[in-house]
Amino acid sequence: MRRAVARGRMFPQGYSTDRRYGRLSLKAIGLFPLMWSNADDQGRLCGDPEEIKYAVCPNIDHITKQDIPGLLQELQDNNLILRYNTPKSAAIQMLDWWDANQKMQWAWPSDYQPPEGWQDHLRFKKDAKTVCTQNWPVSGEHSGEDNIISQVSSVESLGERSGETTEITPLTIPSSKTKRVKRTRRGRGNSPEGSGEESSPSLTGSSLFGYFNEVFPKAFGRKPDSREIAQLRDLGKEISSAGGATAKQVHDAFKEACDLNKFSVSYVRAVLLAWLGLERGPPAAG
Numbered sequence: 426m427r428r429a430v431a432r433g434r435m436f437p438q439g440y441s442t443d444r445r446y447g448r449l450s451l452k453a454i455g456l457f458p459l460m461w462s463n464a465d466d467q468g469r470l471c472g473d474p475e476e477i478k479y480a481v482c483p484n485i486d487h488i489t490k491q492d493i494p495g496l497l498q499e500l501q502d503n504n505l506i507l508r509y510n511t512p513k514s515a516a517i518q519m520l521d522w523w524d525a526n527q528k529m530q531w532a533w534p535s536d537y538q539p540p541e542g543w544q545d546h547l548r549f550k551k552d553a554k555t556v557c558t559q560n561w562p563v564s565g566e567h568s569g570e571d572n573i574i575s576q577v578s579s580v581e582s583l584g585e586r587s588g589e590t591t592e593i594t595p596l597t598i599p600s601s602k603t604k605r606v607k608r609t610r611r612g613r614g615n616s617p618e619g620s621g622e623e624s625s626p627s628l629t630g631s632s633l634f635g636y637f638n639e640v641f642p643k644a645f646g647r648k649p650d651s652r653e654i655a656q657l658r659d660l661g662k663e664i665s666s667a668g669g670a671t672a673k674q675v676h677d678a679f680k681e682a683c684d685l686n687k688f689s690v691s692y693v694r695a696v697l698l699a700w701l702g703l704e705r706g707p708p709a710a711g
Contacts, residue, residue, distance in 0.1 A: 630661070
């Protein structure tokens with residue numbers, strides 16, 4: 426399940442005022458963003474000048490194949506890239522990669538070995554049931570996932586706040602029960618509590634908000650930012666006013682968001698409201 430170059434890679438706004446970028450020649454200024462957008466998830470690309478020309482800027486006539494070696498040297502002299510050799514080929518590391526990409530949700534391994542002393546950050550799906558992580562999240566904060574490459578373990582702590590004893594599947598592994606559910610619009614199915622099983626105690630108030638904050642990093646691989654914390658707080662109030670939700674419903678709502686690559690509080694909110702049979706209005710102002 427190796428992912429190649431990401432689509433829609435954004436060039437960091439900070440370079441508009443970066444003195445290193447401002448010292449570059451016009452050709453280097455044009456080449457660097459194109460290299461950035463073509464780098465893999467670890468911020469690397471092939472260091473062969475001919476490969477760079479035909480992979481990064483094949484239709485830009487004023488940056489010729491003969492220009493590339495000098496432009497790469499210029500970028501390296503300004504501490505924007507590092508050129509080095511690997512057993513596979515010459516490679517390039519974008520030096521500011523992880524400073525600019527701390528909110529990445531997934532990061533696949535590179536085809537190129539890292540330069541000496543460089544630390545990769547990995548979070549990727551090895552197969553349908555296994556998520557591998559290493560040095561994750563990028564910020565170094567605890568994300569709720571073990572910081573090693575391993576199969577996703579069951580989330581033993583889920584349900585502790587509500588006293589649940591039911592085993593809950595890992596956030597990244599679709600359960601057979603969810604697969605059998607006929608899904609409605611945008612992939613939201615029926616509530617997992619509506620299957621005839623004995624219902625669990627509902628969480629409300631601070632316990633529900635606390636549980637949101639506990640499940641969020643386990644599902645999304647990072648801590649919520651201030652805006653997302655406000656959204657979770659508002660969602661907790663909204664759900665609490667309607668009687669609350671069980672830990673399993675919260676867990677499965679985040680799990681469904683992960684399965685569909687919808688890493689947002691608004692999507693989790695939509696799933697929970699649909700499962701609880703609540704009318705969906707606009708989210709409360711954060």
